[in-house]
Amino acid sequence: MGYHVTILRSSQSKQRPISLNEAMSAAKSIEGWSYSETPPTFEYSGTEGTCTLWYQDGELWTKNPEEWGINAMLVLARRLEARVRGDEWETYDSDKTYLHPDDIPLRAEAETNSKALLSRELKQQRFIRNVIVGIFVVLGIIGFLIGKWFENH
Numbered sequence: 001m002g003y004h005v006t007i008l009r010s011s012q013s014k015q016r017p018i019s020l021n022e023a024m025s026a027a028k029s030i031e032g033w034s035y036s037e038t039p040p041t042f043e044y045s046g047t048e049g050t051c052t053l054w055y056q057d058g059e060l061w062t063k064n065p066e067e068w069g070i071n072a073m074l075v076l077a078r079r080l081e082a083r084v085r086g087d088e089w090e091t092y093d094s095d096k097t098y099l100h101p102d103d104i105p106l107r108a109e110a111e112t113n114s115k116a117l118l119s120r121e122l123k124q125q126r127f128i129r130n131v132i133v134g135i136f137v138v139l140g141i142i143g144f145l146i147g148k149w150f151e152n153h
Contacts, residue, residue, distance in 0.1 A: 002063035005092075007053065007073055009082040010102040017058025018080055026079040033076065044072040 009016040020040060027033035027042050034043050040055040051069035053060040053076075065073065070092055073084045083091050083100065089107045090097035099107070 003065075004087045005062055005065050005070065005073065006085050007060040007077045007080065007082050008058075008085060009080065010100070013102045013105050015058065018060065018082060019058070020055055022080060023055055023060060026076060030075055030079060032072065042076075044069065044076075046072065 007018070009018055023042065024035050027035050032044050032046050034045070035041070036043065042053040042055065042060060044051045044053075046068065048066065048068040051062060051065055051072055053062050053073070060073075060076070062069065062073070070084060071094075074092060074094065077084050085091050085100070085103070086097070089099060089103045089110075091100040091103070
């Protein structure tokens with residue numbers, strides 16, 4: 001797994017999609033950005049290297065960007081009146097990160113969903129572990145009974 005960083009737009013805790021045309025127009029207006037149609041990707045080429053963003057569901061995203069890549073994303077995000085957010089709900093600003101007010105309820109919902117999923121997984125693991133232990137207990141009893149039978153015959 002990689003670290004997912006997204007350019008997105010939100011208002012009042014709801015996402016406002018970025019259209020592909022908006023993203024293409026913004027990228028064309030900033031030096032170093034280019035667009036490729038299939039699949040829809042935006043690439044920043046600078047002295048440090050390249051950073052590729054994929055367009056999907058009204059967002060632009062990448063995995064494991066370098067700091068310079070995040071800075072390039074910040075420039076593009078400002079042009080789109082959007083923001084840059086990481087996997088842990090942190091919104092990037094030039095030299096710091098913060099929890100954006102629109103993400104507070106989303107983060108709480110994600111944590112609740114994560115706990116529910118983890119609870120189900122733990123129940124499944126306990127069930128499987130108990131079945132395995134039960135099988136060994138039954139095998140042990142059978143072995144014991146067979147041993148007793150051989151003692152008596």
